[in-house]
Amino acid sequence: MRRLYPLCALAMLSACSPDTSVPDSTNTLAELKPVQFNEARFRNDIKTLSSDEFEGRAPTTHGEKLTLDYLTKAFTDMGLKGAYQGSFLQPVPMVSYTADEAQQVTLAGLPFKYRQDLVLSSRHDNGGVNIENAPLVFVGYGVNAPEYAWNDYQDLDMKGKIAVILVNDPGFARPDSGKFNGKAMTYYGRWSYKFEEASRQGALGALIIHDTEPASYPWSVVENSWTGAQQDLVLSKAEQDSRIQVEGWLTLDTATQLFEKAGLSLPNLMARAADSSINLPLEQTASIVFKNKAEYANSYNVVATLTGSTQADEQILYTAHWDHIGKDETKEGDQIYNGAMDNASGTAGILEIARQLADNAKQGHGLARSVTFIATTGEEQGLLGSRYYAANPLYPIDKTVAVLNLDSTNIYGKTKDYTIIGKGKSELENYLIEAATQQNRVSMGEKILHQVVSSVQITSALPNWVSLRYLPVAVMKQLMTPLLPIKPRCKPR
Numbered sequence: 019m020r021r022l023y024p025l026c027a028l029a030m031l032s033a034c035s036p037d038t039s040v041p042d043s044t045n046t047l048a049e050l051k052p053v054q055f056n057e058a059r060f061r062n063d064i065k066t067l068s069s070d071e072f073e074g075r076a077p078t079t080h081g082e083k084l085t086l087d088y089l090t091k092a093f094t095d096m097g098l099k100g101a102y103q104g105s106f107l108q109p110v111p112m113v114s115y116t117a118d119e120a121q122q123v124t125l126a127g128l129p130f131k132y133r134q135d136l137v138l139s140s141r142h143d144n145g146g147v148n149i150e151n152a153p154l155v156f157v158g159y160g161v162n163a164p165e166y167a168w169n170d171y172q173d174l175d176m177k178g179k180i181a182v183i184l185v186n187d188p189g190f191a192r193p194d195s196g197k198f199n200g201k202a203m204t205y206y207g208r209w210s211y212k213f214e215e216a217s218r219q220g221a222l223g224a225l226i227i228h229d230t231e232p233a234s235y236p237w238s239v240v241e242n243s244w245t246g247a248q249q250d251l252v253l254s255k256a257e258q259d260s261r262i263q264v265e266g267w268l269t270l271d272t273a274t275q276l277f278e279k280a281g282l283s284l285p286n287l288m289a290r291a292a293d294s295s296i297n298l299p300l301e302q303t304a305s306i307v308f309k310n311k312a313e314y315a316n317s318y319n320v321v322a323t324l325t326g327s328t329q330a331d332e333q334i335l336y337t338a339h340w341d342h343i344g345k346d347e348t349k350e351g352d353q354i355y356n357g358a359m360d361n362a363s364g365t366a367g368i369l370e371i372a373r374q375l376a377d378n379a380k381q382g383h384g385l386a387r388s389v390t391f392i393a394t395t396g397e398e399q400g401l402l403g404s405r406y407y408a409a410n411p412l413y414p415i416d417k418t419v420a421v422l423n424l425d426s427t428n429i430y431g432k433t434k435d436y437t438i439i440g441k442g443k444s445e446l447e448n449y450l451i452e453a454a455t456q457q458n459r460v461s462m463g464e465k466i467l468h469q470v471v472s473s474v475q476i477t478s479a480l481p482n483w484v485s486l487r488y489l490p491v492a493v494m495k496q497l498m499t500p501l502l503p504i505k506p507r508c509k510p511r
């Protein structure tokens with residue numbers, strides 16, 4: 019995902035209604051054999067996956083081929099089973115859209131420069147964008163949230179119009195309002211939601227106003243992420259047709275100029291948008307012309323199963339995205355984004371966990387439930403591999419009792435604290451807190467940043483999840499034991 023700070027995510031799926039009477043035949047702590055964490059092997063995996071040879075592991079590149087071969091060999095050596103029709107590779111059909119850098123953009127009669135002032139892209143295979151004088155409408159945070167009685171699109175017909183939207187959600191600006199989970203970002207704050215909602219509203223396009231503090235990343239990140247090839251899942255025709263034609267970002271400065279031209283004060287409107295839902299036609303139009311190209315290729319999730327002893331039909335998933343953002347051939351000097359932390363470290367993490375659990379199983383100390391390791395593709399481009407898995411699971415979702423997602427492990431040395439993102443969403447975190455507390459570690463859960471878990475998509479069908487940043491290796495060891503998983507307090511349907 020185009021997220022900027024790596025997260026360590028730990029997520030749980032729970033598709034069941036509470037039922038404390040279910041007998042639990044899974045391993046007790048006493049039966050579980052402690053495992054030895056092989057740090058040298060773990061480091062070696064990180065080093066190889068993040069080496070220049072792997073070219074930053076972008077999906078559908080030579081770097082993917084090397085990564086898939088490496089992971090396949092590792093899981094084969096452990097004696098795990100390919101989870102996709104016997105293969106370790108689950109195909110994920112992808113399309114890559116590339117907007118031409120020569121974009122002609124006029125907003126409110128003002129010419130703006132691609133990259134410097136704004137970035138625009140289109141996720142359609144129709145040659146390009148050719149929009150003339152489309153009305154611009156400010157829609158606050160672009161949120162339609164019935165549970166907060168909040169609809170920024172109230173009474174609007176967005177057909178043929180372009181929505182101009184603030185980044186993040188109203189809770190960031192008004193943490194004490196009791197709405198939108200305070201500073202912690204809700205799904206309504208994500209760029210992906212804003213484009214989805216604009217599409218649902220029938221808009222022609224949507225432009226997000228970048229602002230460094232609520233976005234939590236600088237414009238350079240937007241520029242790097244949203245230029246060049248944009249990968250996506252191949253969608254059904256109905257899904258494809260309902261998408262906005264153009265999506266993009268404006269710098270705060272660009273937006274300020276645009277609003278001034280419309281005789282409006284952006285800071286004032288930002289304040290109003292945080293207090294209550296708002297929409298306001300700018301009485302100005304946008305003209306946007308650029309060419310756009312679509313190319314199709316499969317990428318792959320790597321999927322490997324260690325079959326459980328007595329409850330093999332129930333799955334615990336360990337996931338980590340193997341991909342990173344590849345290389346940038348327009349850069350001087352070092353062009354490779356090696357992605358050692360994000361997420362060679364998480365990928366190496368699930369490999370080492372898999373080795374230890376496989377060794378234990380060989381020595382007769384296997385887990386009752388099956389464990390499936392999924393190294394997902396396309397996370398940096400919007401959680402594509404995990405979204406695809408959630409829509410096309412290899413094991414029934416209602417038998418999938420937990421998902422533990424590692425998005426980077428701790429590389430900062432010894433630490434006593436850790437952060438749970440989205441605290442309170444899953445009972446799985448209780449096991450985590452128990453394990454961490456035994457190591458005298460302190461949850462900084464009350465100070466969670468306004469970031470969202472990378473596994474939110476994989477759990478979107480089943481809403482319970484919890485996430486960690488910079489999972490310390492020692493906690494990971496504890497997870498491997500595994501102290502945490504899993505006694506679901508509910509019965510799988």
Ligand SMILES: [Zn+2]
Nearest residue numbers: 024360361425
């Ligand atoms: Zn990541």
